[in-house]
Amino acid sequence: MGRQYADFAETESSTADGQKGEISSYTIYNAAVNYRMPEYKTTLFLVGKNIFDKDYIVDRTRGILTGTPTLIQIGARYDF
Numbered sequence: 001m002g003r004q005y006a007d008f009a010e011t012e013s014s015t016a017d018g019q020k021g022e023i024s025s026y027t028i029y030n031a032a033v034n035y036r037m038p039e040y041k042t043t044l045f046l047v048g049k050n051i052f053d054k055d056y057i058v059d060r061t062r063g064i065l066t067g068t069p070t071l072i073q074i075g076a077r078y079d080f
Contacts, residue, residue: 001026006060019060026056028067041080047073 003025005011014021029051035044049071059065 023057026054028054041078043077045075
């Protein structure tokens, strides 16, 4: 995500309440792996979001709100 601003005036320096100023750019990494087992009609999966646990700001309209921390999901899907 490229840098952006919390206000329409594109104020460079941030205010203490987070209502004005630049929101820095950030990069997060997500990955997903699926393993299909056709003989069992099942797919196993592993999903990782924000793998490197990057702290980043997603919103300032209601104060500073941070993005999702690392999330790992493991599961199985069965096809009837």
